[in-house]
Amino acid sequence: MSGHTDMVLVDENGMRIDGRTEEQHRPIKIEAGVLSNADGSAYVEIGKNKVLAAVYGPRECHPRHLQNPTKAIVQCKYNMQAFSVSDRKRPGPDRRSIEISKIISEALERVVLTELYPRASIDVYIEILQANAGTRCAGLTAASVALADAGIPMRDIVPAIAAGKADGHVLLDLNKEEDNYGQADVPIAIMPSTDEIVLLQMDGNMTREEFDHAIELAVNACHEVHDLQVDALKRRYSKPAQEGSE
Amino acid sequence: MSNEIMSEIKRDHIMNLLADGKRQDGRGITDVREIKVETNCIESADGSARVKLGKTEVIAGVKIIPGTPFGDTPNIGVLTTGAELIPMAHPTFESGPPGEDAIELARVVDRGIRESGMVDVEKLCIVPGEEVWMCFVDIYALDYDGNLFDAANLAAVCALKSAIIPAEQYGKGENTPLPVTCTPISVTEVKVGNTLIVDPDYDEEQISSARPTVTTDDVGNFRAMQKGGRGSITLDELSLCLDRAVEIGAESRKIIG
Numbered sequence: 001m002s003g004h005t006d007m008v009l010v011d012e013n014g015m016r017i018d019g020r021t022e023e024q025h026r027p028i029k030i031e032a033g034v035l036s037n038a039d040g041s042a043y044v045e046i047g048k049n050k051v052l053a054a055v056y057g058p059r060e061c062h063p064r065h066l067q068n069p070t071k072a073i074v075q076c077k078y079n080m081q082a083f084s085v086s087d088r089k090r091p092g093p094d095r096r097s098i099e100i101s102k103i104i105s106e107a108l109e110r111v112v113l114t115e116l117y118p119r120a121s122i123d124v125y126i127e128i129l130q131a132n133a134g135t136r137c138a139g140l141t142a143a144s145v146a147l148a149d150a151g152i153p154m155r156d157i158v159p160a161i162a163a164g165k166a167d168g169h170v171l172l173d174l175n176k177e178e179d180n181y182g183q184a185d186v187p188i189a190i191m192p193s194t195d196e197i198v199l200l201q202m203d204g205n206m207t208r209e210e211f212d213h214a215i216e217l218a219v220n221a222c223h224e225v226h227d228l229q230v231d232a233l234k235r236r237y238s239k240p241a242q243e244g245s246e
Numbered sequence: 247m248s249n250e251i252m253s254e255i256k257r258d259h260i261m262n263l264l265a266d267g268k269r270q271d272g273r274g275i276t277d278v279r280e281i282k283v284e285t286n287c288i289e290s291a292d293g294s295a296r297v298k299l300g301k302t303e304v305i306a307g308v309k310i311i312p313g314t315p316f317g318d319t320p321n322i323g324v325l326t327t328g329a330e331l332i333p334m335a336h337p338t339f340e341s342g343p344p345g346e347d348a349i350e351l352a353r354v355v356d357r358g359i360r361e362s363g364m365v366d367v368e369k370l371c372i373v374p375g376e377e378v379w380m381c382f383v384d385i386y387a388l389d390y391d392g393n394l395f396d397a398a399n400l401a402a403v404c405a406l407k408s409a410i411i412p413a414e415q416y417g418k419g420e421n422t423p424l425p426v427t428c429t430p431i432s433v434t435e436v437k438v439g440n441t442l443i444v445d446p447d448y449d450e451e452q453i454s455s456a457r458p459t460v461t462t463d464d465v466g467n468f469r470a471m472q473k474g475g476r477g478s479i480t481l482d483e484l485s486l487c488l489d490r491a492v493e494i495g496a497e498s499r500k501i502i503g
Binding site: 095096106191194196202205207208214215 | 307349350352353357360361362419456458463466467468469471472473474475476477478479483484485488492
């Protein structure tokens with residue numbers, strides 16, 4: 001949001017550097033059930049982002065003092081792998097990843113039927129294998145599929161995507177260059193059945209009109225992402241049973 | 247912030263009041279508590295402010311020291327915001343390194359200041375590529391009765407506005423005021439039941455679900471947002487938050503001058 005470039009991010013025809021229009025998201029690939037140990041898992045690619053999510057639980061809550069006698073808690077850990085960005089990222093949690101983990105946990109707690117599992121913890125691990133702007137949205141999109149894959153009862157499957165602003169244009173799903181040199185970034189996640197917002201952040205500079213437009217783009221795109229999430233789960237569970245398999 | 251159990255009778259009392267558009271302390275749903283600001287209260291800091299927002303109290307101090315710029319921004323000063331929820335401020339706060347609540351608080355305040363361009367970091371260059379002023383804002387909660395986000399934002403902004411670059415101390419020329427361009431103001435609301443209330447106190451926060459914060463600049467553009475808390479907000483509720491953030495932000499900006 002702070003960098004400067006002479007690069008033209010949106011040309012006079014409204015075309016972006018990766019050939020997309022203002023209202024197009026990057027290609028999205030979602031796969032459910034990709035790991036064997038985890039109770040549920042998912043792999044998501046959004047453009048050059050590559051993200052894995054795994055779910056363990058409901059299981060005993062550690063640390064114990066976080067236990068809630070009336071419901072389960074959702075504990076998400078978002079982690080960027082050392083080689084996921086151009087400079088090596090120092091391993092371990094930093095302030096950014098702690099904040100992202102917190103808001104993703106809170107977003108997921110809104111949809112998981114936590115009241116079914118008093119004192120338990122539902123642990124969600126998001127690993128960013130490759131980052132190219134929009135990893136928190138890709139991570140949350142993957143985490144929701146992993147929760148469904150783990151068979152955890154939910155009110156909805158949460159999709160997430162960002163909208164933003166670059167070269168003065170409101171754009172859907174910013175790529176790295178647009179994120180670095182643009183003027184605003186608005187990641188959001190919704191419950192598709194009601195359009196309620198479960199995750200919202202914003203930084204940059206936007207007028208009310210620009211912001212309203214960004215939200216409209218992102219909410220519409222969230223519905224597309226949601227269709228892909230459902231599709232991934234259907235592919236996972238509509239496989240014909242093979243002989244000798246479990 | 248904390249996780250204490252509240253009696254049902256108190257919860258019901260607050261909910262019943264809200265159903266009539268009232269609150270425990272007599273405020274209306276969009277009323278902000280009284281704001282009191284004392285600036286330059288710490289002589290050892292280069293800028294400071296102690297802010298009371300009702301019974302919530304926060305202190306922020308600024309330290310400005312020469313340092314090496316980041317490699318990708320060789321001519322631009324450095325701005326860092328930190329926050330600590332110290333045990334003195336509330337029985338549920340624990341000592342030790344900042345936890346996720348303190349980190350979120352600091353990062354939301356930081357985003358408002360950074361994205362609004364409040365501090366003109368390009369003017370903080372001493373020797374291009376070699377030396378720049380590094381500006382550290384540290385925020386401590388002293389007394390917690392809800393809405394640390396807005397109290398911390400006010401304290402940080404007032405401290406920065408009062409800050410002087412201590413150039414003489416380091417033999418870098420004359421002392422000058424920190425170059426400040428605007429006044430970012432955050433407005434935080436919480437959702438209790440289906441009502442969004444501005445500037446929540448501790449009890450209101452305890453029974454709330456979603457917690458949207460919206461930061462605006464002097465012309466009413468949006469500079470930072472964060473939806474905290476476990477609940478959700480509808481698109482209509484978001485729209486209401488945006489309207490209120492512009493309106494209340496302008497009022498608060500007048501109060502702190």
